[in-house]
Amino acid sequence: MSEVAATGISVLLVDDHPIVRQGYRRVLESQGDLHVVAEADNAADAYGAFKAHDPDVVLLDISMPGASGLEAIRNIRARSPRARILVFTMHNEAVLVKSAFSAGASGFVTKSSEPSAVVAAIRAVARGERAMSDDIAHILAEDSLSAGSVLDQLGEREIEILRQFAGGATTEQIATHLNLSVKTVQNYHYLIKTKTGARTDAQLVRLAATCGLARI
Amino acid sequence: MSEVAATGISVLLVDDHPIVRQGYRRVLESQGDLHVVAEADNAADAYGAFKAHDPDVVLLDISMPGASGLEAIRNIRARSPRARILVFTMHNEAVLVKSAFSAGASGFVTKSSEPSAVVAAIRAVARGERAMSDDIAHILAEDSLSAGSVLDQLGEREIEILRQFAGGATTEQIATHLNLSVKTVQNYHYLIKTKTGARTDAQLVRLAATCGLARI
DNA sequence: ATCCGGCTTGGGAAATTTGCCCGAGCTGCA
DNA sequence: TGCAGCTCGGGCAAATTTCCCAAGCCGGAT
Known part of the structure; x- marks a missing residue:
């Protein structure tokens, strides 16, 4: 599937809520250059779907039941180091963000981001860049200054x-x-x-x- | 806006995640009979939007930061007792469900429900019926050994x-x-x-x- | 008057959990 | 190579939780 990169960006959607997946799919596909080639509703299935479809970007919600989403990131990256994973969640704690990046994520955007920011992040990680939403950057920045919390x-x-x-x-x-x-x-x-x-x-x-x- | 009821069901969308709202909007509007007439991203704005648009159904995610979503339910119902509020969240604890209903919600569906179930629930509460997703019914049933309003x-x-x-x-x-x-x-x-x-x-x-x- | 029901207060006993100590495998780092 | 820290779990005494029960008290219903 990666040969379609010239005509667009293929995306694997991983989220445990069906209606959320369906909503994302519609939002992304309305962009023209983004194509959702597969979906998964849990971390365990994520790697199988990745292997089967070789998407340019994995859009992953790490707040899933079952295995940790961090697990899924490591799983995919361990076997496909060039995978681009964009974490997409409503959590915005600095610890989680740092864990995600050190697990191999390429980007991190919160669900409170504007859709346009999410789409921009997808394009960025597809280009191999690192991406994060403004609120995440803010949180990471403050966290790097502040002394440690509990x-x-x-x-x-x-x-x-x-x-x-x-x-x-x-x-x-x-x-x-x-x-x-x-x-x-x-x-x-x-x-x-x-x-x-x-x-x-x-x-x-x-x-x-x-x-x-x-x-x- | 309630005069369009004959031609469809007007919906107010309350969720703090923009892309989630946008996704829901697309899913609902693809149904033909459902129209999202307004959105709000927090409990405080929910009542203002309700008053301004008088929607048939309020689709409300109660897992919002800031004021409690339960607060929003009470707020709306206190001033507009005929409002139909469908709670839509990823939480599925019996206590929360009961709190929502006793606060005045007409329905409760989880985000792990199929989109078709969510849409069916919207139509049900628009008809004045009570609605809940299968998993919620299960949880309430098991819980109902000791009923009560918390x-x-x-x-x-x-x-x-x-x-x-x-x-x-x-x-x-x-x-x-x-x-x-x-x-x-x-x-x-x-x-x-x-x-x-x-x-x-x-x-x-x-x-x-x-x-x-x-x-x- | 009396009785019913619910609140408050605690005992008892079995089932679980907690508190703490321990070892082993693994990883990263010096 | 070795240390340090995280992860994972066993063991066991002490503590807590889970239920079931009883008794006094009070308000309301009969």
């Missing part, structure tokens, strides 16, 4: 588990989502509490909320 | 304990504050969870926060 002491896994926990997920649900044993999730839970100094689950939720990790 | 069924003591708990207090601290035995506080804690349908402490904190019981 979240900086937490690893990627810990952050992900804290996010899901604060979102209301059960220990079992988190274990299932991340393919971990319940015991491991419990250990992370405890570790997060000791690292952050939270003595109560409620304090943990409040902490996550004030750090922007969980929306309430 | 916070209203809690006693004074329960509310006070929930407030302190959500504020980050330890069980012992609550017991000391209220001059109760730890055992009693534990029993209340359990009782509150069963009454509200929260399965997790985190869900309890979120519930308290959305009900204005705790500030985060």
Whole structure:
């Protein structure tokens, strides 16, 4: 499919919400030069779809249930290093953004971006450039200046588990989502509490909320 | 705008993500009988847009930053009791669904629903019916062992304990504050969870926060 | 008057979770 | 090569949660 690059940009759409995918598809295809060649609704299917269609750009929502979207990024990049992945999510925490880039993403735009900015980002990463929306640039910039928050002491896994926990997920649900044993999730839970100094689950939720990790 | 009802259903779109709104707009308008007459990107603007356009249906994403989407529902319904509000979100916790309905929503569909189900739900609420997606019905059904409208069924003591708990207090601290035995506080804690349908402490904190019981 | 129902307060016992310690594999870095 | 840190989980005592139950109190219904 990459030989159609001269006539347009092929896009693989990965998002777990059907109507959202359908909406994106219409928005992108109305651009003329963008063509959605495949869709996937979970991280596991993303690589299969990538291999089958070899798209110029993967538009990926990393806030998916099941395996982490970061996982999907690493998965694709590990086997196809020239893949261009544009992360597209409503989360805008600096930690997540940095994780995504270090996992191999080429760009990061939030869902609060204007459609034109998203489309521009797709074209940018298709050209091999790095792209991010204005709000993300802002957040990264401020983050690079500010001293570390509590979240900086937490690893990627810990952050992900804290996010899901604060979102209301059960220990079992988190274990299932991340393919971990319940015991491991419990250990992370405890570790997060000791690292952050939270003595109560409620304090943990409040902490996550004030750090922007969980929306309430 | 309600005089166009004979020729179709007018919809007000409330979601904080521009591209998501644009996608929904295209999906809905491709149906022929659905017309997006206005958009809003936050709860505060929702009522203004409602008053200005008097849509048949409000399609509302309640997972917005800033004011609670529940607030927006109450706002609109308080001043226009015949408004039809269809909540459209990716959250699927029973407590949230019940809160939305008791706030005055006419329907509740998740973003993991098929677009056709969403469209059907819009038509249903436009006819004055109640609508919800299959997964929501499932969750509510299982939850309906202990029915009720969430916070209203809690006693004074329960509310006070929930407030302190959500504020980050330890069980012992609550017991000391209220001059109760730890055992009693534990029993209340359990009782509150069963009454509200929260399965997790985190869900309890979120519930308290959305009900204005705790500030985060 | 009496009874019903709900709130408040706690005991008890089994099931789970927490708190903390541990080891092992892996990766990046010096 | 070796250290450091993340990830993943086992183990086990202590604590908490989950239910079930009882009793006193109070307001309202009979």
